[in-house]
Amino acid sequence: MKKDVEKEIEKASILRKKYGIHISRHVVPPPLESFGELSSRYNCKPYILRNFSELGFQEPTPIQRQAIPVLLSKRDCFACAPTGSGKTLAFLCPMLMKIKPGLKNGVPAVVLCPTRELRGGNFTSS
Numbered sequence: 001m002k003k004d005v006e007k008e009i010e011k012a013s014i015l016r017k018k019y020g021i022h023i024s025r026h027v028v029p030p031p032l033e034s035f036g037e038l039s040s041r042y043n044c045k046p047y048i049l050r051n052f053s054e055l056g057f058q059e060p061t062p063i064q065r066q067a068i069p070v071l072l073s074k075r076d077c078f079a080c081a082p083t084g085s086g087k088t089l090a091f092l093c094p095m096l097m098k099i100k101p102g103l104k105n106g107v108p109a110v111v112l113c114p115t116r117e118l119r120g121g122n123f124t125s126s
């Protein structure tokens with residue numbers, strides 16, 4: 001049992017190294033190896049993954065690999081990644097996964113953008 005946990009921690013650390021992901025807390029969910037893990041680990045509906053595939057998103061970007069599992073674990077996430085690295089999907093994906101039939105009030109969110117240009121970009125990619 002302990003060996004399994006150690007193996008998982010080691011695997012997560014190898015993945016983070018490979019994708020240049022830095023974390024500042026010790027107990028952080030492992031990064032995604034692929035979008036497919038959203039199904040196996042978080043029960044993501046197939047239509048969401050189909051949409052990613054139709055958009056040509058073959059694999060998650062580094063910020064998506066780490067931020068999505070943190071947000072799906074209901075943890076707060078303060079993340080930083082370069083412009084154009086896929087931050088929008090990193091926060092939208094967990095929200096999309098929360099939308100369920102019959103959900104009356106949707107999923108509330110506030111998106112703060114420091115400039116009008118970034119607001120435009122965020123709106124378009126959403």
Ligand SMILES: Nc1ncnc2c1ncn2[C@@H]1O[C@H](COP(=O)(O)OP(=O)(O)OP(=O)(O)O)[C@@H](O)[C@H]1O
Binds near residue numbers: 058061064082083089
């Ligand atoms: N996993 C992915 N694979 C391929 N392309 C992706 C992926 N995720 C997002 N993209 C595309 O990459 C582009 C940049 O993404 P996005 O605008 O989300 O980056 P950002 O980090 O939010 O940028 P900014 O800092 O300007 O807000 C968009 O065209 C988006 O559709």
